[in-house]
Amino acid sequence: MAEEAHETEGIIRRMPEALANKIAAGEVVQRPASVAKELIENALDAGAEEITLILKQSGRALVQVVDDGSGMSRADAMACFKRHATSKIQSIDDLERIQTLGFRGEALASIAAVAQVALKTRRVEDAAGTRVRVDGGTVAAPAPCAVPGGTSVAVRNLFYNVPARRSFLKTDATEFKHLVDTFQQLALAEPRVAFSLVHNDNEVFRLSPARAEGFFPALRHRIDGLFGADHARRLVQVEDASSYLSVQGFAGEPELHRRGRDEQSFFVNGRHVESGYLAHAVRAAYEELLPEGAFPFFALFLVLDPRHVDVNVHPTKAEVKFDDQSGVYGFLRSAVRRALRAASLTPQFAPAGEEQGASAFTQAGAAPVSFQPVEATATSGAPARPAGDPAPVEGDPTHVRSLYEAPVEEQEAPAARGEGDAHEAAPLWQLQARYVVTVQAEGLLVIDQRAAHRRVLYERALRRLDQGMAETQQLLFPHTADLSATEAELFEELQPHLRKLGFDAERFGGRTVVVRGVPPDLRVGEEGTALEGLLQQYQEHRDTVSLDLRENLARSLAVRSAVRAGQRLRPEEMRALLDDLFACEKPSADPQGRPTIIRLSPDDLDERFGR
Numbered sequence: 001m002a003e004e005a006h007e008t009e010g011i012i013r014r015m016p017e018a019l020a021n022k023i024a025a026g027e028v029v030q031r032p033a034s035v036a037k038e039l040i041e042n043a044l045d046a047g048a049e050e051i052t053l054i055l056k057q058s059g060r061a062l063v064q065v066v067d068d069g070s071g072m073s074r075a076d077a078m079a080c081f082k083r084h085a086t087s088k089i090q091s092i093d094d095l096e097r098i099q100t101l102g103f104r105g106e107a108l109a110s111i112a113a114v115a116q117v118a119l120k121t122r123r124v125e126d127a128a129g130t131r132v133r134v135d136g137g138t139v140a141a142p143a144p145c146a147v148p149g150g151t152s153v154a155v156r157n158l159f160y161n162v163p164a165r166r167s168f169l170k171t172d173a174t175e176f177k178h179l180v181d182t183f184q185q186l187a188l189a190e191p192r193v194a195f196s197l198v199h200n201d202n203e204v205f206r207l208s209p210a211r212a213e214g215f216f217p218a219l220r221h222r223i224d225g226l227f228g229a230d231h232a233r234r235l236v237q238v239e240d241a242s243s244y245l246s247v248q249g250f251a252g253e254p255e256l257h258r259r260g261r262d263e264q265s266f267f268v269n270g271r272h273v274e275s276g277y278l279a280h281a282v283r284a285a286y287e288e289l290l291p292e293g294a295f296p297f298f299a300l301f302l303v304l305d306p307r308h309v310d311v312n313v314h315p316t317k318a319e320v321k322f323d324d325q326s327g328v329y330g331f332l333r334s335a336v337r338r339a340l341r342a343a344s345l346t347p348q349f350a351p352a353g354e355e356q357g358a359s360a361f362t363q364a365g366a367a368p369v370s371f372q373p374v375e376a377t378a379t380s381g382a383p384a385r386p387a388g389d390p391a392p393v394e395g396d397p398t399h400v401r402s403l404y405e406a407p408v409e410e411q412e413a414p415a416a417r418g419e420g421d422a423h424e425a426a427p428l429w430q431l432q433a434r435y436v437v438t439v440q441a442e443g444l445l446v447i448d449q450r451a452a453h454r455r456v457l458y459e460r461a462l463r464r465l466d467q468g469m470a471e472t473q474q475l476l477f478p479h480t481a482d483l484s485a486t487e488a489e490l491f492e493e494l495q496p497h498l499r500k501l502g503f504d505a506e507r508f509g510g511r512t513v514v515v516r517g518v519p520p521d522l523r524v525g526e527e528g529t530a531l532e533g534l535l536q537q538y539q540e541h542r543d544t545v546s547l548d549l550r551e552n553l554a555r556s557l558a559v560r561s562a563v564r565a566g567q568r569l570r571p572e573e574m575r576a577l578l579d580d581l582f583a584c585e586k587p588s589a590d591p592q593g594r595p596t597i598i599r600l601s602p603d604d605l606d607e608r609f610g611r
């Protein structure tokens with residue numbers, strides 16, 4: 001060392017290995033989930049048939065992986081913590097045909113630099129096992145120990161010696177979600193390996209190994225274990241090949257759609273990769289089969305010559321690049337579309353909201369318009385105007401109004417009323433099952449039914465959360481919800497608030513929740529899925545906008561339960577919606593700030609007609 005310093009006059013020095021490892025750790029180890037990924041990949045590389053992931057405090061306190069794989073000799077148990085120590089690659093040639101998941105030989109060294117690691121390992125052929133402890137990169141002398149064949153690596157107090165990184169970690173729920181995502185991806189890729197996940201002594205997953213012959217039955221078995229029988233039943237088989245690329249796997253039926261991308265998985269040559277670009281190709285195959293903002297479920301395995309693909313753009317962010325990106329996009333989209341078509345799920349229905357009987361004016365290039373007049377009031381007994389008979393529109397809105405109203409109504413001059421209740425007697429139409437249109441003395445009012453309903457539900461939810469008065473609509477048949485691991489965690493966290501909103505629900509063991517009652521203003525038919533929907537929406541919001549718990553819950557409920565665009569409303573429903581909207585504190589915008597009402601005054605109309 002002294003010699004080296006003497007020999008050079010320069011200021012460049014080789015870093016001590018411990019420091020190099022700590023820096024490298026910044027790339028490899030970002031959060032508890034990265035530790036879990038590296039350890040599980042090592043277990044898979046060691047040929048394990050059974051892998052258990054044990055976590056405490058969302059991995060902050062402990063990430064441990066126990067496997068029944070090859071195990072290590074005493075010498076290797078020491079060596080494996082050295083940087084670039086790997087048994088998996090020795091030459092440049094090897095790089096070309098990597099079969100194993102890990103090969104850089106830097107994972108264990110990096111992890112050990114920023115945590116307290118305890119390794120226990122034994123090869124079947126050895127009489128005794130070896131125990132090694134590493135504390136912040138310092139390897140203690142190995143000791144013999146009794147262990148079953150295989151390896152256990154326990155990583156405690158991640159980032160204990162790097163406070164900045166430690167404080168960078170997100171909430172427990174978020175870190176746990178990353179851990180579950182990682183676990184799911186690895187378990188999907190290896191359906192024949194048994195996997196378990198234990199968090200704070202609760203068993204979250206116990207996945208039995210697939211024993212069925214063949215790729216598809218095995219993958220379906222694993223999807224069943226991870227996501228439940230409902231998912232496993234609603235899968236469409238995808239299989240296609242070209243000279244460049246092949247794809248195999250499952251895409252979910254459209255009903256299986258989710259609010260987020262957490263149930264989408266790509267694997268390239270057996271390795272999980274992220275690709276927004278490819279996910280877009282799959283989404284494109286569904287076309288309008290999926291509502292806006294919905295994501296399909298899929299688990300797709302691409303296989304191609306490794307020379308055409310670069311999965312190592314970054315050591316941890318496995319964003320993938322192909323040499324023919326757009327070719328892969330087109331191939332994937334048509335493969336999925338063909339699969340959906342074969343399952344007769346391709347889009348072939350008319351746009352929502354169109355119905356015979358409603359008049360439709362369609363012009364080349366213009367969207368079809370259906371304008372459906374309804375009874376003037378629910379109680380007036382005035383006959384509905386026959387559909388398909390558009391009213392002669394004249395300049396004076398009150399004149400238009402009079403055409404639709406029973407004489408008795410006409411006597412109450414709408415001009416004399418305050419804005420707040422003017423809509424009560426006014427005629428209402430539904431335009432394209434999206435807008436409610438009404439006429440007031442001041443002009444034409446166009447109300448976005450969905451935005452309006454969101455506003456109403458949102459304010460109502462806030463009131464319930466604040467006042468804690470739980471109105472519940474009891475279900476005749478309690479619904480059992482099989483939550484994902486993340487949802488179950490979230491459910492625990494939110495339960496007291498969910499109760500205030502009107503959910504009468506209870507954890508039933510594992511990830512099953514029994515729902516006995518739901519908030520009273522849910523859409524008919526959605527009682528069963530309301531809780532899952534709400535939890536998904538809550539997570540979606542949490543990942544995208546920063547809202548406090550109360551605001552997020554109220555918004556989530558509003559978003560999930562509001563009437564959809566495309567839903568026909570009966571006259572009394574439209575009327576109730578407008579009553580509720582005008583009773584709101586802020587009727588003019590939905591919770592996201594988008595307008596609920598557009599007014600067209602006679603002046604506005606004059607201007608548009610160029611008068």
Ligand code: ADP
Pocket residue numbers: 038042043046067069070071072080085086087088101102103104105106107108109151
């Ligand atoms: P890499 O996986 O890139 O080789 P790691 O730092 O993850 O690098 O692991 C270093 C070496 O330690 C591996 O090459 C392997 O020989 C050994 N090893 C690590 N984990 C295990 C395990 N669970 N079972 C057997 N050997 C292991």
Ligand code: MG
Pocket residue numbers: 038041042101102103105107108
């Ligand atoms: Mg490795």
